[in-house]
Structures are given as structure tokens and as C-alpha cells.
Amino acid sequence: MPQNFKLELTHRPRRLRRHASRRSLVEETVIRPADFIAPLFVVEGSPAREEIGSMPGVFRLSIADIVKECGEIHALGIPAVALFPKLEVRLKDEAGTEALNPETLILRTVRAVKAAVPELSIVTDVALDPYTSHGHDGVLNAEKDNVDNDRTVGILCEMAVMQAQAGVDFVAPSDMMDGRVGAIRKALDAAGYTDTAVMAYSAKYNSAYYGPFREAVGSAQAAGTKLLNKATYQMNPANRREAVEEMLLDVAEGADVVMVKPAGAYLDIIREVRNATLRPVAAYQVSGEYAQIHAAARMGWLDLPRTRHESLLAIKRAGADMILTYFAQAMAKALQ
Numbered sequence: 001m002p003q004n005f006k007l008e009l010t011h012r013p014r015r016l017r018r019h020a021s022r023r024s025l026v027e028e029t030v031i032r033p034a035d036f037i038a039p040l041f042v043v044e045g046s047p048a049r050e051e052i053g054s055m056p057g058v059f060r061l062s063i064a065d066i067v068k069e070c071g072e073i074h075a076l077g078i079p080a081v082a083l084f085p086k087l088e089v090r091l092k093d094e095a096g097t098e099a100l101n102p103e104t105l106i107l108r109t110v111r112a113v114k115a116a117v118p119e120l121s122i123v124t125d126v127a128l129d130p131y132t133s134h135g136h137d138g139v140l141n142a143e144k145d146n147v148d149n150d151r152t153v154g155i156l157c158e159m160a161v162m163q164a165q166a167g168v169d170f171v172a173p174s175d176m177m178d179g180r181v182g183a184i185r186k187a188l189d190a191a192g193y194t195d196t197a198v199m200a201y202s203a204k205y206n207s208a209y210y211g212p213f214r215e216a217v218g219s220a221q222a223a224g225t226k227l228l229n230k231a232t233y234q235m236n237p238a239n240r241r242e243a244v245e246e247m248l249l250d251v252a253e254g255a256d257v258v259m260v261k262p263a264g265a266y267l268d269i270i271r272e273v274r275n276a277t278l279r280p281v282a283a284y285q286v287s288g289e290y291a292q293i294h295a296a297a298r299m300g301w302l303d304l305p306r307t308r309h310e311s312l313l314a315i316k317r318a319g320a321d322m323i324l325t326y327f328a329q330a331m332a333k334a335l336q
């Protein structure tokens, strides 16, 4: 190749990458603390902070510590938390009875956080998996070979009303039962909670990436097996059109926000859903996505801050308006 080789080009895209100032002018996607929802795990009593083995930096917290953490999250500019309870095994049964106890852990937590940090939005899961001895998101049918859709939805409606009464901003059905969004909306309205929003886990896949979360809330151990199969209600990872159909049903039934979960391996689904609705789209960067990045960083194989940032940027670029992520606090600090 001659030394003085020159191309006659009309377009040289590198021009706009020449300096940081030019690059920032043409930057298409920006992530900010206000995009995040921080998931938190609450446990009974006042144990020492228990770190979750496969989720470095994520702890199961007492109600008092959750309240403290929520104050910090609010101060970081993060607008919301998603609260998940880890129940003592003795409180679990086949029917998930504890879910409808008015003094159950999650409801006491919600009341405490709302009293202390009223400006922070609270999202709570509407599903039975923390409460059932088998770890499924609903109650089983008579043959005990499937989750009973309609009976489960009946229970979820009561759960949602109790959560609304405790003061949550969003109830988030994560169970994937048919018709639950419409039934929950009706139940909330009938009880006078017209202002409580529904964040629907619309396209929730039957994913291996939930492994660390099930350890965190003890829903895998509850079944005495790691082979808990949710394939009869959660979506097949092979499907894309079905995600759009699920989302459209949820919107028609009154969902305020729709969600895709997991996020990183489902960017095409986020984009597809984004293009098919005008409603806000949430994406859940799940426990396994978090664990994967941390594990590789621990091995010295990936740079944690850069990978973290890039993983969240990709989810927002795909079309998510808000992201549930265990990186929320660390990312918000890094963005300051």
C-alpha cells in the first residue's frame, strides 16, 4: 500500500468521534439515576446484614435497615424501590396463606418505608412464590400438576388491594397468570385505589437467569429442588411474537406500565414491545445478569464499572423507560 494512499469520501463518520465534545453532542442515549428502580430484599427480625452468595453487594435487610437504605436511595435521585420479602420457611404452605396476613412482612415494610420516605415510589410483587412451600407463583390445581390460574388470580387480587392499602405506588403482578391485570385493576378500583398503578410483568420469560433471586428469597429451596419448573406460566425464551401479544393483553386490561424480563438477553423483545405500545416500558435486569457481570469481574475478566454502565445503556437504548437493576445504587453513585 503506498504511503500517500487517500480515499475520496463524502462521509467520514469518524469526524463526529474525533473529540469528547463532539462525541457528547451526538450521544443518543443517556442513563441517569432517575431511570432506575432498586430491588431490595427484606427479612424478619434484626439479623446481621446477610449478603446473598451469588449477588455480591446485595443484602437481605431488616425493616429498619431497608428504611435507612431507602433514605439513601432517595438521596441518590433514584425514584423507586421494588421490595421483595424472604419469609421464614415455617410461614410457607401449599396455599401461600401468609400472603393474605394483614401483618405480613412485606406490608409492614411498605408502611415503614412510606412513613419515613414518602416521596420514594414503592413497587411490590404480586405473586405467591415467597409464600408457597413449593415455590410456585400460584396455588396448585387438584391434580397438583399445574398452577390453577383462576384461583390464583383471586388471591392475587386480595394481595394487590392489601398492598395498595399499605401505600404502594405500583403493584407489580409477576406471576404470568392469564387475566390477572384486568382482575387486579377492577379489584383496586372497587376498593377505592384508583390511584394505585399496575406495573405488569407482561413478557416474563422462563429464564435460568433468575437463579440467584430464588436463592435470595428462598423460593428454590422451598421446593427442596433447584428444578422448579415455571414453564406452564412463564414464557418460552424462544418466543418473540408472543411477548407482544402478552403485552397488548395487559395494556387492554389496564396496565399502566409494561415490563420485559430478563433484560440483557431480551433486548430484541424490549424493542419490539417499545414499538408496539405507547405505554412506558420497564425492563428488569435480573439477578443472573448481575451475578454474571460480578463473577467475570471477580475473575479479572471484565471491568466492572464499564460493563455495568454498558449493560444498562444497552437496555435503555433498546427502548426501556425504566430499569429494575441491582446496580441502581452503585450506578447512581458512579453517575454523580
Ligand code: PBG
Pocket: 125, 127, 128, 129, 137, 174, 175, 209, 210, 211, 212, 213, 214, 219, 230, 285, 286, 287, 288
Ligand atoms: C417471582 C419473581 C422472580 C423474580 C422477580 N419476581 C423469580 C421467579 O419467577 O422465579 C426474579 C428477579 C431476579 O432474578 O432478579 N414472582
